[in-house]
Amino acid sequence: MDRNALCTLYHGYLDCLNRQDWAVLGRFVHPEVRHNGRALGLAGYLAMLEGDFRAIPDLVFRIELLLADPPQVASRLAFDCTPVGELFGLAVNGRRVRFAENVFYAYRDGLIHDVRSVIDTGAIAAQL
Numbered sequence: 001m002d003r004n005a006l007c008t009l010y011h012g013y014l015d016c017l018n019r020q021d022w023a024v025l026g027r028f029v030h031p032e033v034r035h036n037g038r039a040l041g042l043a044g045y046l047a048m049l050e051g052d053f054r055a056i057p058d059l060v061f062r063i064e065l066l067l068a069d070p071p072q073v074a075s076r077l078a079f080d081c082t083p084v085g086e087l088f089g090l091a092v093n094g095r096r097v098r099f100a101e102n103v104f105y106a107y108r109d110g111l112i113h114d115v116r117s118v119i120d121t122g123a124i125a126a127q128l
Contacts, residue, residue: 001110003068010073010105013112014061020053022046030111037116056083064100071107076100088121090128099123 001009013028026042033045040048053059058081065076079099083092099120106114 001070001107003070006068006070006073006107007066009107009110010066010068010075011063014063017049017061022050025049028112030108030113033111033113033115035115035117055085055087056081058082073105073107074103075105076102088119088124090121090124092124092128095128097124097127 009028016024016028025046029042029045031042033040033042035045035048056079059079060081062078062080063075064078065074067074077100079101080096082094082096084094086092087097100123101117101119103118104116105112108114
């Protein structure tokens with residue numbers, strides 16, 4: 001897969017997340033997906049995402065920076081949201097926060113197989 005095709009696929013993945021169209025998640029995520037070194041599988045990955053949307057009902061994934069070097073994608077995602085309770089161990093409780101996530105994806109067979117994510121929790125803490 002070339003760089004442009006990989007970027008298009010990644011945009012489709014984020015669109016799936018933003019629409020919470022869980023029926024098509026398997027078109028983007030490998031059945032044996034791993035997240036930060038933990039084997040989750042597609043069902044575990046879906047459960048993680050559903051939990052994210054329960055904690056942050058207005059969650060929207062916005063690309064701030066995107067780099068692709070097939071079969072890998074690196075992205076900086078920007079969030080501007082109002083989590084309903086505790087988030088990453090911080091009592092946000094409905095306050096608006098802005099933060100970023102730096103995330104690296106490795107693709108296998110055209111699907112996201114490995115996700116490495118670092119969330120800027122310091123930015124959230126500074127706003128509280």
